Amino acid sequence: MTTHDTRPPKPDATPEATPPATSAQKNEPTPNPRRHRPALLVLLLATAALYLWDLGASGYANQFYSAAAQAGSASWTAFFFGSSDAANSITVDKPPAALWPMALSVRLFGLSAWAILVPEALMGVATVGVLYAAVRRRFGAGAGLFAGALLALTPVAALMFRFNNPDALLCLLMVCAVYCVLRALEDARTKWLLLAGVCFGFAFLTKTLQAWLILPPLAVVYAVCAPTALRRRIVQLLLGGLAMVVSGGWWVAIVELWPAASRPYIGGSQHNSFLELTFGYNGLGRINGDEAGSVGGGPPGGGGRGGGGAWGDTGITRLFTSDMGGQISWLLPAAFLLLVAGLVVLRRARRTDAARAAFLVWGGALLMTFTTFSFMSGIFHQYYNVALAPYIAALVAMGATLLWQRRARTAAALLLAGTVAVTAGWAYVLLARSPQWMPWLRWTVVAVGAVAALGLLLSVRLGRRLAVVAAGLGIAAGLGGPVAYAANTVNTPHTGSIVTAGPEVRGAGGRHGGMIIIGGRGPGPGGKGGRNHGGTAGPPPGQGPGPGQGHGTRGGKDHNALGGLLNGQQVSAKAKAALKKNAADHTWAAAAIGSQNAASYQLATGLPVMPIGGFNGSDPSPTLERFKEYVRQGKIHYFIGGGMGGGFFGTKGGGSSASASTSSDITKWVEKAFKKVTIGNSTLYDLTRPVS
Structure with missing residues (x-):
């Protein structure tokens, strides 16, 4: 990767393709x-x-x-x-x-x-x-x-x-x-x-x-x-x-x-x-x-x-x-x-x-x-x-x-100085969006950036040593904000489907499903704050999100409905034991609406859990008829309640109403045909025991 091929040019190379012997013109x-x-x-x-x-x-x-x-x-x-x-x-x-x-x-x-x-x-x-x-x-x-x-x-x-x-x-x-x-x-x-x-x-x-x-x-x-x-x-x-x-x-x-x-x-x-x-x-x-099949409503x-x-x-x-x-x-x-x-x-x-x-x-x-x-x-x-x-x-x-x-040329020095000044100024704007987080940093970045820009301008006359010092200050000014953001990121657990780097930012929010989702923090493992767009913290290995995860509220907006999409559920020891019992007799230990809900139980038990409707709960998989056939064959043990309900997000941009309602139809059928039981903090329906 670091050695240059010294073989002669291929016979079909044009004269233009064969660089002159001058080293400055060689593509070496x-x-x-x-x-x-x-x-x-x-x-x-x-x-x-x-x-x-x-x-x-x-x-x-x-x-x-x-x-x-x-x-x-x-x-x-x-x-x-x-x-x-x-x-x-x-x-x-x-x-x-x-x-x-x-x-x-x-x-x-x-x-x-x-x-x-x-x-x-x-x-x-x-x-x-x-x-x-x-x-x-x-x-x-x-x-x-x-x-x-x-x-x-x-x-x-x-x-x-x-x-x-x-x-x-x-x-x-x-x-x-x-x-x-x-x-x-x-x-x-x-x-x-x-x-x-x-x-x-x-x-x-x-x-x-x-x-x-x-x-x-x-x-x-x-x-x-x-x-x-x-x-x-x-x-x-x-x-x-x-x-x-x-x-x-x-x-x-x-x-x-x-x-x-x-x-x-x-x-x-x-x-x-x-x-x-x-x-x-x-x-x-x-x-x-x-x-x-996308989350979120409204026309493009x-x-x-x-x-x-x-x-x-x-x-x-x-x-x-x-x-x-x-x-x-x-x-x-x-x-x-x-x-x-x-x-x-x-x-x-x-x-x-x-x-x-x-x-x-x-x-x-x-x-x-x-x-x-x-x-x-x-x-x-x-x-x-x-x-x-x-x-x-x-x-x-x-x-x-x-x-x-080329810094000895005035134009190059001006460009270098201007780039440093613009970078430091923009860093100030970005840091000011988190006014309570390291407030001193934005002023430091601006001050160091100004000194660096001035030094780069003067280095044309005052020599290499000043230029090197100014360049070092310019790098420090340009990287001060990113380094602080990166340090905050690696010291904060992240979990869920939509995550962001750095501290909370004033006025930040992505629109998902017609509601504003704003990054939140919650108690994470080891007392650290978790960060994502559902207000959750990272779960310890083998468990779903902790209590309250996926239910963060900020700015007066209630995000409870998004918990099943952005994050899974907490899996208690009792629910885990219930799914594991007689699991060998079934193809799937359970089924749940949406992939995140299913994933929590699958990771906790190591057993297959069917995600009805895929990630958004809006894919027509399986159909109600196919699901009923699986139940008749004893392939699914439990249905996990408390998911998105299939129709909450619906479809966007031409998704069929049939696909939007598939998981909802399955939920309604299960709730009507099988008895609900609460095990730990989970709502389960034993599909091997119909109400009749």
């Missing part, structure tokens, strides 16, 4: 002296320590995915399909690649919070390492270390690399794909585009179409800038696309060709189709808000001032708002400024210049993702912004390095 990687390797090791170890710190405090984090990992560890069929339960009633609403590392970890080490979350933390360390390698090759080890540190300390990265949503693996694969494209841009070797295609393919199996957001800018940059003939560039891109289709399509083909009656229902779809899930609920529905664009409907306002300022700003936007203005600066500095470079191509690749990825996130009208959570973190980190490190090398 910068040297990687051994003295920098200890610094890289320190960076990776520090990242590992940050992401592994008190990791078990979050318990099973998102129980929806933890239960699927447990199921995959018990059943290879569930592993392959990404089933929510080992008896394979329904899959999660994503493809299964993100579940595979967790399921293998649980199979090897047993079910625990650490077995679930350590693979995510290691993905974070790997992402930092790959980003370092990508930036170092063109801009030096210092820039690579800076980029890696910026990524590691981004608040939303410190959140998601300690959590078990698919975004951690997606982020790693995206950075690997960019690295491969940058390697291909150096000498036009086809193997790097093939590897990039494989990364994109497995990223598709992680989070479907989000993985392909950055494909257009990367393909365009390669088509224009690669150092080989145009015909060969086009053929290489087609081969890379073929590798992507094969690496991502093999699983899709198997699932679509597999007889539907002998595989689990595809969660998140309304017609048991992964292609429908890909292009609907997880695809175009995220863009236009037309998501059949029918709520926010900017047209965001149930998921908040859309528009160019979306990622800077109270909801999003503290997660990702600390260095976003700097990234945009330094992207423009880098392209201006390199405007006269050759078409094949690898440094300019790097700015175009990282910048194109940033702009494409930023624009999509800003204007998409469908489901959008704050933690999605982790996808932007590597692009921002790379551009800031590359642009700052380029300007630093």
Whole structure:
């Protein structure tokens, strides 16, 4: 990865593709002296320590995915399909690649919070390492270390690399794909585009179409800038696309060709189709808000001032708002400024210049993702912004390095000083949104940033020593807020479906299902405060959320109804014992409305629990007739009451009324036909003992 291929150019290379012998014009990687390797090791170890710190405090984090990992560890069929339960009633609403590392970890080490979350933390360390390698090759080890540190300390990265949503693996694969494209841009070797295609393919199996957001800018940059003939560039891109289709399509083909009656229902779809899930609920529905089976009501664009409907306002300022700003936007203005600066500095470079191509690749990825996130009208959570973190980190490190090398020029010094001043000023705004949290920090950041900006301006005349001191102060000012946010994040347990990094923010709130959900804190394990958008704390391993979790109220809004969607239920020892009794006589120990409710009992008992209606309780799986048949055959022991009731959230954007009422119909039938009993704090219906 660090050595340059000295082989002669391929015979079909054009004269333009063969760089002159001048070293300044060669697309060669910068040297990687051994003295920098200890610094890289320190960076990776520090990242590992940050992401592994008190990791078990979050318990099973998102129980929806933890239960699927447990199921995959018990059943290879569930592993392959990404089933929510080992008896394979329904899959999660994503493809299964993100579940595979967790399921293998649980199979090897047993079910625990650490077995679930350590693979995510290691993905974070790997992402930092790959980003370092990508930036170092063109801009030096210092820039690579800076980029890696910026990524590691981004608040939303410190959140998601300690959590078990698919975004951690997606982020790693995206950075690997960019690295491969940058390697291909150096000498036009086809193997790097093939590897990039494989990364994109497995990223598709992680989070479907989000993985392909950055494909257009990367393909365009390669088509224009690669150092080989145009015909060969086009053929290489087609081969890379073929590798992507094969690496991502093999699983899709198997699932679509597999007889539907002998595989689990595809969660998140309304017609048991992964292609429908890909292009609907997880695809175009995220863009236009037309998501059949989604939580939240109202027509697309029918709520926010900017047209965001149930998921908040859309528009160019979306990622800077109270909801999003503290997660990702600390260095976003700097990234945009330094992207423009880098392209201006390199405007006269050759078409094949690898440094300019790097700015175009990282910048194109940033702009494409930023624009999509800003204007998409469908489901959008704050933690999605982790996808932007590597692009921002790379551009800031590359642009700052380029300007630093030219700091003797007045224009470069002005740009550096202006970037520091803008970054410090924006950090003040973000920190002021949490006025009771470390109030001194925002004033310190502004003061240090002002001194740093002035020092960078004066360094043109006063020399290198002052410039180095000013640069150090500028870095401190830029990272003061993110470091504090990241520290708060790793010291706070997180659980549930919708989590955020950092402290509580005044005026923050995401709209879900027509009501405002505001991040809350509650007593967590070990006396620490838990944080998510349901006001819950992280459960200890083997248990659901503690008493009162999922029932937080803030700002006068009652969120009790969301407990079954965002979090599971507390599982008492008596309820756990009841489900385990005679469990071998049944396929499913119990059934519950919604995946989170089912997940709590499945994680507590280790037994399959059927999630009726999938994650939202709105999937038509199983039908009432199929459920009755399961009950007649004795395959389900208990029905767990107290869930979402199936029809609370309904469907959005064209979901059928039949699918919306399926879980509600099952609930009504069970309540009428079977006697209710209370065991511990759980309401159960013994489906082997009808009322008659």
